[in-house]
Amino acid sequence: MKIFLNPGHGGGDPGAISQNGLKEKDITKRICDILAQKLRNVGHLVMVYQEQKSYTEVSKEENKSGADLFISVHCNSFSSSSANGVETFYYPISKNGARLAKCIQDALLKQTGLFNRGCKMRRDLHVLKATKSPAVLVETAFISNPKEEILLRDKPEIFAEGIFRGIKDYII
Numbered sequence: 470m471k472i473f474l475n476p477g478h479g480g481g482d483p484g485a486i487s488q489n490g491l492k493e494k495d496i497t498k499r500i501c502d503i504l505a506q507k508l509r510n511v512g513h514l515v516m517v518y519q520e521q522k523s524y525t526e527v528s529k530e531e532n533k534s535g536a537d538l539f540i541s542v543h544c545n546s547f548s549s550s551s552a553n554g555v556e557t558f559y560y561p562i563s564k565n566g567a568r569l570a571k572c573i574q575d576a577l578l579k580q581t582g583l584f585n586r587g588c589k590m591r592r593d594l595h596v597l598k599a600t601k602s603p604a605v606l607v608e609t610a611f612i613s614n615p616k617e618e619i620l621l622r623d624k625p626e627i628f629a630e631g632i633f634r635g636i637k638d639y640i641i
């Protein structure tokens with residue numbers, strides 16, 4: 470299977486930044502690189518693409534790639550540091566997108582033990598709307614929450630493992 474991974478943000482856009490200066494774009498890249506290796510090890514063709522100048526590059530690349538699945542990886546952030554948990558977004562009319570979101574959300578919860586914010590439909594996210602394959606956007610954890618920030622910084626492999634298992638469950 471051809472799997473397109475998009476580490477959220479990149480280039481001049483750092484994404485969310487934690488109180489300690491941790492950048493979302495660096496964490497998402499780390500998670501996607503670990504995830505890509507896991508997927509390649511079991512025979513998938515994987516493309517990792519992070520935006521350089523604009524997020525519209527991502528959907529353009531995905532459209533050219535002929536990918537079977539698209540996964541955009543992000544970290545959540547909120548003004549209150551107590552906000553926490555995992556959530557996964559999909560595009561409203563996509564049945565496969567919804568199923569992929571559920572598989573990844575469930576596996577991530579199992580792997581991280583974090584709070585379940587649920588799978589949610591989002592009509593307004595460009596990377597879900599403009600991509601051709603079943604697409605999800607995963608908000609792994611809150612970079613603005615001190616406990617989750619440490620997890621994102623020190624254990625990116627548990628998020629990669631969660632998403633990896635979710636993809637496996639989706640394919641079966």
Ligand SMILES: [Zn+2]
Pocket residue numbers: 477478484485493543544
């Ligand atoms: Zn983001």
